[in-house]
Amino acid sequence: MVVLTSEFALINEIRNLLPEPAEAGEIWIGDDAAVLGTGHDEWLLLAADTVAAGVHADLALTTLADFGWKSVAAAVSDIAAMGGDPGHALVTVAAPPGVDVRQLYEGIKEAAAAFRCPVVGGDLTNSDALVVTVAVTGHCATRPVLRSGARPGDLIWVTGPLGASSAGLRLYRTLAPAGPPGWAARLSEPERQALLSAHARPQARLKEGRAARVAGATAMIDVSDGLGADLSHLAEMSGVGIRLDSVPVAAGATMDDAFNGGEDLALEFCAPGSAPVGPTFDCLDTPIQIGRCTADRAERTIAGESFGTSGWEHAFV
Amino acid sequence: MVVLTSEFALINEIRNLLPEPAEAGEIWIGDDAAVLGTGHDEWLLLAADTVAAGVHADLALTTLADFGWKSVAAAVSDIAAMGGDPGHALVTVAAPPGVDVRQLYEGIKEAAAAFRCPVVGGDLTNSDALVVTVAVTGHCATRPVLRSGARPGDLIWVTGPLGASSAGLRLYRTLAPAGPPGWAARLSEPERQALLSAHARPQARLKEGRAARVAGATAMIDVSDGLGADLSHLAEMSGVGIRLDSVPVAAGATMDDAFNGGEDLALEFCAPGSAPVGPTFDCLDTPIQIGRCTADRAERTIAGESFGTSGWEHAFV
Numbered sequence: 001m002v003v004l005t006s007e008f009a010l011i012n013e014i015r016n017l018l019p020e021p022a023e024a025g026e027i028w029i030g031d032d033a034a035v036l037g038t039g040h041d042e043w044l045l046l047a048a049d050t051v052a053a054g055v056h057a058d059l060a061l062t063t064l065a066d067f068g069w070k071s072v073a074a075a076v077s078d079i080a081a082m083g084g085d086p087g088h089a090l091v092t093v094a095a096p097p098g099v100d101v102r103q104l105y106e107g108i109k110e111a112a113a114a115f116r117c118p119v120v121g122g123d124l125t126n127s128d129a130l131v132v133t134v135a136v137t138g139h140c141a142t143r144p145v146l147r148s149g150a151r152p153g154d155l156i157w158v159t160g161p162l163g164a165s166s167a168g169l170r171l172y173r174t175l176a177p178a179g180p181p182g183w184a185a186r187l188s189e190p191e192r193q194a195l196l197s198a199h200a201r202p203q204a205r206l207k208e209g210r211a212a213r214v215a216g217a218t219a220m221i222d223v224s225d226g227l228g229a230d231l232s233h234l235a236e237m238s239g240v241g242i243r244l245d246s247v248p249v250a251a252g253a254t255m256d257d258a259f260n261g262g263e264d265l266a267l268e269f270c271a272p273g274s275a276p277v278g279p280t281f282d283c284l285d286t287p288i289q290i291g292r293c294t295a296d297r298a299e300r301t302i303a304g305e306s307f308g309t310s311g312w313e314h315a316f317v
Numbered sequence: 318m319v320v321l322t323s324e325f326a327l328i329n330e331i332r333n334l335l336p337e338p339a340e341a342g343e344i345w346i347g348d349d350a351a352v353l354g355t356g357h358d359e360w361l362l363l364a365a366d367t368v369a370a371g372v373h374a375d376l377a378l379t380t381l382a383d384f385g386w387k388s389v390a391a392a393v394s395d396i397a398a399m400g401g402d403p404g405h406a407l408v409t410v411a412a413p414p415g416v417d418v419r420q421l422y423e424g425i426k427e428a429a430a431a432f433r434c435p436v437v438g439g440d441l442t443n444s445d446a447l448v449v450t451v452a453v454t455g456h457c458a459t460r461p462v463l464r465s466g467a468r469p470g471d472l473i474w475v476t477g478p479l480g481a482s483s484a485g486l487r488l489y490r491t492l493a494p495a496g497p498p499g500w501a502a503r504l505s506e507p508e509r510q511a512l513l514s515a516h517a518r519p520q521a522r523l524k525e526g527r528a529a530r531v532a533g534a535t536a537m538i539d540v541s542d543g544l545g546a547d548l549s550h551l552a553e554m555s556g557v558g559i560r561l562d563s564v565p566v567a568a569g570a571t572m573d574d575a576f577n578g579g580e581d582l583a584l585e586f587c588a589p590g591s592a593p594v595g596p597t598f599d600c601l602d603t604p605i606q607i608g609r610c611t612a613d614r615a616e617r618t619i620a621g622e623s624f625g626t627s628g629w630e631h632a633f634v
Contacts, residue, residue: 010418010419010441011441013419014418014419014422014441017419017422017423017426018422018426018429018435018436019430019435021437022435028435028436028437028438029436029437029438029439033438034405034407034437034438036404036405036437038355039357040356040357044454046405046407046437046438046452046454047407047438048407048408048409048438048439048440048450048452049409049440050409050410050411050440050441050442050444050448050450051442052411052442052443052444052445054444054445055442055443055444056442087353088351088353088363090351090363090364090365090452091365092365092366092367092450092452093367094367094369094411094446094448094450101327101331102327102330102331102334105331105334105335106334109334109335112335113336118335118336118339118345119335119345119346120338120345120346120351120353120363121345121346121350121351121363121364121365122346122365123365123366123367123450124327124328124331124367125367125368125369125372125373126369126372127367127369127371127372127446127448128369128371128445128446129411129444129445129446129448131367131411131444131446131448131450133365133367133409133411133440133448133450133452135363135365135407135409135450135452137361137363137454
């Protein structure tokens, strides 16, 4: 929690160091992706994510290929969270000697193919720690969905049950040689596989992001730090309160996984009650309504109880 | 040298893993920047560079602000080397606890302002090593200058004397408490300052890159690994030999600094004898002709002597 709080304070300080957007309608630092005018009937989106071994993945549990996949999925998810289409990716790898960079790139390649965001360049260098950065472009034919557009009365939706990545990490730990006892013995094999896959190979929700934009979403963010933390960002930037009824929990996950677990890459979005969310998502997993935005900007409640803004600390060590 | 050789072999392997460009005229991996069609009368350029503490900078000698500057300059230089105009930057920072990230961003901010490439987003995370990645966009109203377009008979130019960054690093070492003796006592104060500045605050040659493109440059690359190594890449990709007459050495630098020293960010380019290089560069530093391309693809000579492809190893430790 301390990590996150200071990180956000620092990001605010850094934002104050940097210039304001040059053109009307542009968004620079502060949303999932930057929104830039192109002089044509389209917006350019730019986003970058960095994953560090030991912070965003425990390589004793998951593979280098999984790590590569995750680095791409996290960046592409930022495009999804704007309702955009992915363009191209740049991948930079800083790695200590001895890291099997080929295996890392196998996962990068698989994710780039899965999300249709081909790798067109990058860099490779020595370093004392394994750090992978993926920068992506995206585009949007209509106005992208920002974090700041939610209004009191808007309904809050999530693209699916949450917590699978966090539960998947716990499950991986039970599989490690010195792991904790097998709490997951009661899970079915398909449930186990779904949790492991959710952790090792998270999915960027591109179709869902586009569908939410087309349905008339007013604000959107991806779940990277935990539902509570990410909804709080959205609420602060929109100037609304958050009143949740319940949180959908993935099979095999706990309420704590679902509410505080990061890296699910599900999308949270807000839309007026009149928005055609169901019909627009017709051929996709049905999004789940979890609450509504309120006029009391300080409100952060779930089933009547307050929740804080703490989230996932991205730290395994 | 081993580092570089294996790095290039690995980059080739990685390139084979990844798909070919989707559209005619596009260049993906392998040049200074990726070249992408936009559907309009313009090319989009994308490039990313990673700098790691202890590899690309010794923070006992130069400051965190210098490190931030260098990270931006190196990425923008990739746009310069295509003859392009910079667009926007994404900056990601992976840093161990205790690193003064504000100071780092001061240098990033100064470079972004100097090169007119505003920072519009990025990421910040914990890591066991300080690694900064800068991804930049650029654009080009006419065809960008690739590495692969040089033809036998083309003249080879460099935008200025070389070796100042490498000599500047040696000079910083004499200033360190336990540094070597002051070999640089014979330098004038302006020469000393120029060397230190060349190392700590390298300049991306955007104007020179544009001028070379407008003059009709057939191939271009920036000096990041050393003149010999970078010209060898250009020659391999163009299918030409290299016959150099001489190499211009920056005041206070040695021939070894100039030929093997990396990170000068000067531009090397080739152009037919008929190209109006002088007039096009009229209001800039005059580029220097250093040799010519030959039809013997194996030729790598300077004043009649062979040179190898070894370059700068980017390693201080």
